[in-house]
Amino acid sequence: MLLKIARFVSGERTKWITLIVWVVIVGVLSAMWPGVNQMEKNNAANLEADNPSVRAAAVAEEQFPDESGIPALIVWSREGGLSDTDYEGIRRLSASLADQPVPGQQSLPPFDQIPPAALKQQASEDGTAFVMPVFFAKSADSALLKEGGQEIRNQAEAAFGADPFAAGVKSGELFARISGPAGISIDASSLFSSADVSLMIATVLLVLVLLLLIYRSPTLAIIPLIAVGFAYMAASPILGKLAELGWITVDSQAISIMTVLLFGAGTDYCLFLISHFRDRLKQEKSKSKALLGALKDASGAIAMSGFTVVIALLVLLLAKYGAVHRFAVPFSLSILVMALASLTLVPALLAIFGRASFYPFVPRTAEMEEERSRKRGGASQVRSKTDTSKFGVFIGNLVTKRPWLVVIVALILLGAAALNTFRIQYTVDLLSSFPEDSPSREGFAVIGEKFTPGELAPMKIMIDTEGQDVALKEALVKLPYLSKVSDPVSGEGDPDITAFDAEFTMNPYSAEAVNLIPELRETAETALRQAGISSPESKVWISGQTATQYDTEMTNNRDDRVVIPIVIGLIAILLLVYLRSLVAMIYLILTVVLSYFAALGLGWVAVHDLMGTAAIQGLIPLYSFVFLVALGEDYNIFLISSIWKKRKTMPLKQAIREGVAETGSVITSAGLILAGTFAVLATLPIQALVQFGIITAIGVLLDTFIVRPLLVPAITTLLGNWAFFI
Structure with missing residues (x-):
């Protein structure tokens, strides 16, 4: 066909x-039909309905409906303390937002009706920061939130006579930032929308330049x-x-x-x-x-x-x-x-x-060269029949003459890099993937420094008391990592369901806070058991961003356990069908998997030791694995298919030498371009894409310069005809 x-x-x-x-x-x-860019949906749910945090959110919505909506926390701050003029500006902005609600706005506290002296009591202890919440409708998507955020900025400029959102954090002037869930959504939308065009331009230019350099x-x-x-x-x-x-x-x-x-x-x-x-x-x-x-x-x-x-x-x-x-x-x-x-x-x-x-x-x-030379009256310049290079010939000779040395050195290098994966720290915190100068992150930094960071993402801990007295609040206030626990509130539909609002003393998006969710759940279950309530596991619900991130981490771990083995198995089957060799399939799979772990280890050195990133996004290992294993096998297929054809007409070692030499330049060129395109992601402001781009680019380079030209042909040489064993 x-x-x-x-x-x-x-x-x-x-x-x-x-x-x-x-x-x-x-x-x-x-x-x-519409283009794919026209159908973007950046606020789609990531967790399925049966996840504990999703079920908890449903219980909270049913029993404790919150009409406030999605909070945009407008953080106001000035070094040396907020002035009376600043508070008057906040009151004018509040009045303006009440009279002219921005797109998507649902409600806001009546700060315009509160005297400046009373407002000061709601500021931070040192008087340098104040948080003004504006609530958007729960149905508002990222585009509507972004539009509303821009209008807030416009009205603030009118209220203050200058744009406080344009002031620098360390400028000494009054500055404002939008943080909270709405601010995070606005920043995420802005970062990705600005990334699309720049990424396309950078990728096209890079590929064009590399192709011109390679083929001239x-x-x-x-x-x-x-x-x-x-x-x-x-x-x-x-x-x-x-x-x-x-x-x-x-x-x-x-x-x-x-x-x-x-x-x-x-x-x-x-x-x-x-x-x-x-x-x-x-x-x-x-x-x-x-x-x-x-x-x-x-x-x-x-x-x-x-x-x-x-x-x-x-x-x-x-x-x-x-x-x-x-x-x-x-x-x-x-x-x-x-x-x-x-x-x-x-x-x-x-x-x-x-x-x-x-x-x-x-x-x-x-013949064409000779004829061309005769017409020009010059000497004949006969070109080689194949696209080989002296370096390619050298590598071909090396892997066939010293295969043990090549295999041992390659395995030591890749193995040492792979061992570095044990040092890796992971996070599912979306905020940490933003640039440090993004508004939501700068606003959160002020909240974390001047207030309790847990205020940014409080939790709701709900239990079914079955009409019994449950001493859960007493147990929760004893926990050293909770800064605030509210009095119990009974559910609207079922008074036996009781809720407590709680806040962490630490960053609620941090891995430390996320890892405390099981302990919080166990605390609630223990309180229910002590009250004589059976099966407490099904009577505890914890909602909030921290609980969502815990479920995200658990879901990521589950996906790793399911997707990775299936990808390996399917690629193994495809290689077996294509190559008709069980042995070749095994060592090709193993070399690419080893290359993946080496890329992950070296990637951690790059993003952590060199760039100072505390943790990589939890999705990165799975993303990188699928790409590196699938794309890495591309190069093995190109190389081995060449060797397979040549061995039918020549001795195996000669087939390996010529296969390595002839495919070397094209695979090296392809690898450089592929690694370069993934490396372009490192120029974007989104840390998750930066990390993915760096790790994947490193993996492609390892496949291009170690696995494909050295390790695979050296192993094939050592195995000899066993490499084709079915």
């Missing part, structure tokens, strides 16, 4: 038909970018339509990583075909026959590689955490479309441009 497709897309007339079909498909899809041909640098552009324009409306129908949910983070994945993996597929085409042009005078031969050599590996990545990414559908689950369809569909473009559109473009694709370094046969 692949050969039939190859003949069609590279035909003299059908190459134009192929190009026209792609243009029509992209045009029709873009005209009929303007046309050849443009062809992969054209293919990626068409793939994106085809995948975007399909995903947009799926989102419009409600079949999938897409967010800004998924779209950002999808863009990087398309450029990185897509360029890899293009380069693998282009390298075969260039080699064939040095042996075949007819560009059509050369392209057909290149497709025959490369299409199987490209199709297998793309299929492997698609299957691995689809496994993310089994994840329970929403942000991970939502990645599956956009990523797998985009790679599928890119693989189709690599096998159809790219060959058509190469057929159209022919040898001119490589201008000014045009590949020609020996």
Whole structure:
């Protein structure tokens, strides 16, 4: 089937038909369906309804309805203390917001009716900070919150005669920041929306520059970018339509990583075909026959590689955490479309441009070179038949002559890096992934310093007393990590359900606070048991952001245990089917998994030891694993497929030497581009993407420069014919 497709897309007339079909498909899809960026939903739930914190939120909503909505905590602060003028400005702003509510605003305390002297009593002990809550409707999405936040800023500028939100924290002037749940949502939306365009531009420029440096041909640098552009324009409306129908949910983070994945993996597929085409042009005078031969050599590996990545990414559908689950369809569909473009559109473009694709370094046969030299009256310059380099030949000789040395050194280096994973600290705190100068984070820093940090995200601890006296408050106030515990309140629908509002003495988003949720639950269950209530496990509910983060951590751990083994198993099956070798499948899987742990360990050195990050986001290991294992096997497939074909006509060691030498340059080029595209994520202001980009880029480089050229061929040499054992 692949050969039939190859003949069609590279035909003299059908190459134009192929190009026209792609243009029509992209045009029709873009005209009929919305783009994926138009269907972003950045406030989708990440936890399923059966999670304890979600059930607790439902109980709180039913029994203790809170009409206040989503709080935006406007933090006011001035070094040396807030002045009477500052309090008057706060009162004017409160009156303005009461008269002219901002979009999404639901309620706010009547600070305009409180005398300045009374307001001062609500400030911090040193009088330098004051928190003014504004509540938005619970149905408000991030776009509405952002619009409301901007209008608050506009009204504040009118009330104060200057923009306090523009003042620096250390300026000595009055400054204001919006923090709390609404502020965090506003910042998240702003960070991701600004990241999309900058990420696209940076990725395109990087890939273009790398392609120009590698191939030194303007046309050849443009062809992969054209293919990626068409793939994106085809995948975007399909995903947009799926989102419009409600079949999938897409967010800004998924779209950002999808863009990087398309450029990185897509360029890899293009380069693998282009390298075969260039080699064939040095042996075949007819560009059509050369392209057909290149497709025959490369299409199987490209199709297998793309299929492997698609299957691995689809496994993310089994994840329970929403942000991970939502990645599956956009990523797998985009790679599928890119693989189709690599096998159809790219060959058509190469057929159209022919040898001119490589201008000014045009590949020609020996006869063509001689004829060209005669016409120019110069000496003949016969070029090599294959795209090898002296360094590639050196590596090929090294892995076949000293395989034990190569394996031992590589395993020591990768193993030492992998051991560093035991030092890694994880967090599920969204706020810590924001830049330190983001408004919500700066506002929270003031609250944490001037007030009790637990005020930013209080908890609600609810129990079913069954009409008994339960001494839970007495137990809670004894806990040293709680700064405040309210009096009990009975539920509206069921008076036996009693609630206590509690606040931590520490950052409620921190790992330390999150890890205390089980102890809080056990405290409540113990109080119920002491009151003679049976089965207390089902009669305790804890709601709030800290409890949500605890469930997030537990869900992430569950996804790791489920997704990672299945990804390994499916890729192992695909390798076994493609290579028809049990031994090869085993050592290829093991080398890529070892490379992943080494990347995670080195990534921790980069983000923690060098960049000073206290912890990495809990989702990063799973994200990186799926990408590195799937994409890492791409390079192994490209290399091993070359060795497999050559061993049919030559001794194994010679096949390994030539396979390493001939695939070395293209895989190295592809690896550099793929690592570079992921490294672009490190330029974004979102720490989660920075960490993911750095770790994944390191993993790709390890695969490119250690696993693929050294470890895998050295192991193949040591195993000899056993490497092909079924």
